[in-house]
Amino acid sequence: MIDKVIIAEDQEFANLSVQKTMDDLQVKQYDYAFYCDDALAKIKLALQKGEPYDLLITDLSFEEDGTPQNINDGIDLIRAVRAVQPGILILILSGQHRPADIHNLFENKEVDAYVRKARHDVKELKAAMQALSKGQQYYPRALAQLVKQSNTYEFTDFDITIIRLLNEGYQQNEIPAYLKQQHIKPSSLSSVEKRLSQIRDELGFSNNQQLMVFCSNAGLL
Amino acid sequence: MIDKVIIAEDQEFANLSVQKTMDDLQVKQYDYAFYCDDALAKIKLALQKGEPYDLLITDLSFEEDGTPQNINDGIDLIRAVRAVQPGILILILSGQHRPADIHNLFENKEVDAYVRKARHDVKELKAAMQALSKGQQYYPRALAQLVKQSNTYEFTDFDITIIRLLNEGYQQNEIPAYLKQQHIKPSSLSSVEKRLSQIRDELGFSNNQQLMVFCSNAGLL
DNA sequence: TCCCTCGATACGGTTTACCGTAAAAAAAAG
DNA sequence: CTTTTTTTTACGGTAAACCGTATCGAGGGA
Numbered sequence: 001m002i003d004k005v006i007i008a009e010d011q012e013f014a015n016l017s018v019q020k021t022m023d024d025l026q027v028k029q030y031d032y033a034f035y036c037d038d039a040l041a042k043i044k045l046a047l048q049k050g051e052p053y054d055l056l057i058t059d060l061s062f063e064e065d066g067t068p069q070n071i072n073d074g075i076d077l078i079r080a081v082r083a084v085q086p087g088i089l090i091l092i093l094s095g096q097h098r099p100a101d102i103h104n105l106f107e108n109k110e111v112d113a114y115v116r117k118a119r120h121d122v123k124e125l126k127a128a129m130q131a132l133s134k135g136q137q138y139y140p141r142a143l144a145q146l147v148k149q150s151n152t153y154e155f156t157d158f159d160i161t162i163i164r165l166l167n168e169g170y171q172q173n174e175i176p177a178y179l180k181q182q183h184i185k186p187s188s189l190s191s192v193e194k195r196l197s198q199i200r201d202e203l204g205f206s207n208n209q210q211l212m213v214f215c216s217n218a219g220l221l
Numbered sequence: 222m223i224d225k226v227i228i229a230e231d232q233e234f235a236n237l238s239v240q241k242t243m244d245d246l247q248v249k250q251y252d253y254a255f256y257c258d259d260a261l262a263k264i265k266l267a268l269q270k271g272e273p274y275d276l277l278i279t280d281l282s283f284e285e286d287g288t289p290q291n292i293n294d295g296i297d298l299i300r301a302v303r304a305v306q307p308g309i310l311i312l313i314l315s316g317q318h319r320p321a322d323i324h325n326l327f328e329n330k331e332v333d334a335y336v337r338k339a340r341h342d343v344k345e346l347k348a349a350m351q352a353l354s355k356g357q358q359y360y361p362r363a364l365a366q367l368v369k370q371s372n373t374y375e376f377t378d379f380d381i382t383i384i385r386l387l388n389e390g391y392q393q394n395e396i397p398a399y400l401k402q403q404h405i406k407p408s409s410l411s412s413v414e415k416r417l418s419q420i421r422d423e424l425g426f427s428n429n430q431q432l433m434v435f436c437s438n439a440g441l442l
Numbered sequence: 443t444c445c446c447t448c449g450a451t452a453c454g455g456t457t458t459a460c461c462g463t464a465a466a467a468a469a470a471a472g
Numbered sequence: 473c474t475t476t477t478t479t480t481t482a483c484g485g486t487a488a489a490c491c492g493t494a495t496c497g498a499g500g501g502a
Contacts (some may be wrong), residue, residue, distance in 0.1 A: 011316070012343040013238035020237070034340055063339045095232070095316050118284045119255055122233040167434055169427040172459065188481045193460065206390040207488095208459085212430040213388055213437045221434065393489065409451045414490065428458095429489085 002089070002133050004051065007032040008039035008058040008077060009093065014117065018057060018093065021125055036062055036071035040080055047085055055132065056081055060094040060101070075101065078110055089132055093117060093125070101219055106139055113138035155220065158184065159199060162192055163215050166208065172196075223310070223354050225272065228253040229260035229279040229298060230314065235338065239278060239314065242346055257283055257292035261301055268306055276353065277302055281315040281322070296322065299331055310353055314338060314346070322440055327360055334359035376441060379405065380420060383413055384436050387429065393417075 005027050009015040015032055022030045033039035039058070046052050060074035071077050078090055091113040092102065105111045113128040115121060115138070128138035155163075161184065165175050172192055179187035186195075196208060205211050215221055226248050230236040236253055243251045252274075254260035260279070267273050281295035292298050299311055312334040313323065326332045334349040336342060336359070349359035376384075382405065386396050393413055400408035407416075417429060426432050436442055 010340050011235075011338045012341060013338055014232075014234045016238045016241070016343070017234035065340050117232045117234055119231050119286050120233060122237070166428070166430055169431055171428065171457095173457095186480060190481055190483090191479090194480090197460070207387075207392065209387055209430050209433040210390055213433050213442065216434045216437050392487095394487095407450060411451055411453090412449090415450090418490070 002054045002129060003028045004046070004053045005030040005055045005057060006039055006042055006046075006053045008036060008056065008074075010034050010059060010062045014059070014093070017122070018125065021122055025126060025129055035067070035069055036073070036077040036080075037069045040071065040077060040084075043081055043088070044084055052085055053088060055089040055091060055129075057091045057093055060092060061096065075105070078105070082110065089113075091115065091125075091128055091132065091138070093121075106137070114140065116140070155199075155215075158186065159195060160215075160220055162195065163212065164221060167212060167216075167221050223275045223350065224249045225267070225274045226251040226276045226278060227260055227263055227267075227274045229257060229277065229295075231255050231280060231283045235280070235314070238343070239346065242343055246347060246350055256288070256290055257294070257298040257301075258290045260298060261292065261305075264302055264309070265305055273306055274309060276310040276312060276350075278312045278314055281313060282317065296326070299326070303331065310334075312336065312346075312349055312353065312359070314342075317440070327358070335361065337361070376420075376436075379407065380416060381436075381441055383416065384433065385442060388433060388437075388442050 005022060007015060007018050007022075007030060009018060009032070012034070015034065019030065019032060031042055033042060036058075039056070043053055043056065056078075058074050058077055062069075062072055062074065064072060071080060074092065074094070078092075081088060081090070090111045092105070092111050093115050094102070095117040102111075102114050106114070113132055115124045115128050118124075124140070131138040161179075162175055165178060166172075170178065173189055175192050176187050176189050179192075186192075196211070200206070200208070200211055203211065203214065205214070212221075226243055228236060228239050228243075228251060230239060230253070233255070236255065240251065240253060252263055254263060257279075260277070264274055264277065277299075279295050279298055283290075283293055283295065285293060292301060295313065295315070299313075302309060302311070311332045313326070313332050314336050315323070316338040323332075323335050327335070334353055336345045336349050339345075345361070352359040382400075383396055386399060387393070391399065394410055396413050397408050397410050400413075407413075417432070421427070421429070421432055424432065424435065426435070433442075
């Protein structure tokens with residue numbers, strides 16, 4: 001059973017509603033935090049006391065607001081939490097499409113459930129909680145389609161490197177020098193060109209600009 | 222006074238919390254909708270009955286979920302509502318930074334208040350409601366800074382048009398034909414090139430890819 | 443009316459990106 | 473160790489983007 005829950009969510013609106021959902025589901029004890037650091041501290045403290053949380057519900061993107069924080073991102077929080085309490089269940093509650101990110105997190109078994117802030121998110125959260133309490137994952141099938149649609153192409157580290165370089169203002173013929181300097185394996189201009197061409201092809205783009213915007217939206221930059 | 226409110230927000234979590242805030246503020250009557258079309262219909266009906274809404278609280282981005290809708294975007298909803306009930310107060314409740322969009326909406330007096338879904342959004346919403354009931358606008362000063370930061374460069378309609386075309390896969394030499402067809406004033410390839418070059422220059426970019434990513438992040442696409 | 447100014451356009455040259463092919467190198471298979 | 477396959481690289485031609493300059497044309501002022 002899921003008796004003890006910690007909610008990490010900076011939007012007060014969402015945080016409140018999740019709390020209310022916990023009430024509805026008769027979760028015995030739940031706490032909440034508006035900052036990643038705060039959530040992590042509570043998880044550590046509970047662990048020390050021998051009363052660990054069963055489940056972390058967290059957003060992916062946290063706003064910076066001037067208060068300096070060590071962790072400012074849901075994915076970083078997840079990794080930090082897994083480091084101190086590997087067995088904790090983790091549910092992502094995210095507003096933005098980040099199919100690529102989500103998919104990776106599931107593939108690496110870093111998370112157990114995903115609920116998108118959208119039309120029927122309350123119902124979704126309840127369904128996810130039920131699945132988790134049965135020991136199942138909760139991975140909406142809509143997401144699988146989305147991953148297929150938007151991420152037919154699997155980006156390699158090499159891809160991401162050159163895309164980042166382009167985004168930093170490098171031109172293609174400057175990239176080989178950089179790659180050689182960093183001892184990255186394929187380093188010829190030809191390889192760079194070929195790779196870009198292939199990616200554009202598979203994603204159906206006619207120029208690099210579209211590709212860059214796509215990568216930007218997918219959170220690769 | 223603000224006695225009658227309609228909430229257009231597709232995220233159930235946010236929608237519920239806004240309703241709760243209305244309770245807290247002792248708003249006499251409020252309704253809610255998860256779709257733009259539904260919100261507009263309710264506004265029209267209330268108007269016919271002679272009991273119009275005082276305030277529309279709306280998100281900017283609405284998710285498509287298969288149910289076919291006429292309006293699928295907060296900005297379109299705002300314009301449609303203003304067309305039938307020009308005097309209604311409008312408050313935007315948005316999750317994403319869209320400083321450019323928001324700024325424009327205020328400049329054109331299309332909206333009266335803006336609250337960002339973020340750390341203290343409940344408090345913000347209450348403050349905004351109070352300002353509105355006094356006949357004031359609610360434009361967080363943080364936003365003014367953001368607009369300055371992220372929008373040093375003032376994009377013209379022309380700029381946005383060509384940037385959108387590029388993002389759709391047009392190449393530069395195809396753009397003049399499109400511009401002529403749409404009877405847009407400067408339409409030569411030379412003008413397009415010159416404009417892009419100028420923008421890149423002012424923003425310090427060395428290629429169009431960076432520019433596109435920038436515009437994407439600024440919410441111009 | 444003429445002249446001036448400014449923006450739009452046309453044009454030419456240069457650079458960069460794009461795309462195919464073939465050679466070379468590396469990895470895998472036998 | 474040799475052969476086969478795959479990957480990387482080199483090269484060359486074409487197309488697109490980039491950039492400067494010169495011409496054209498509309499609007500404003502004298």
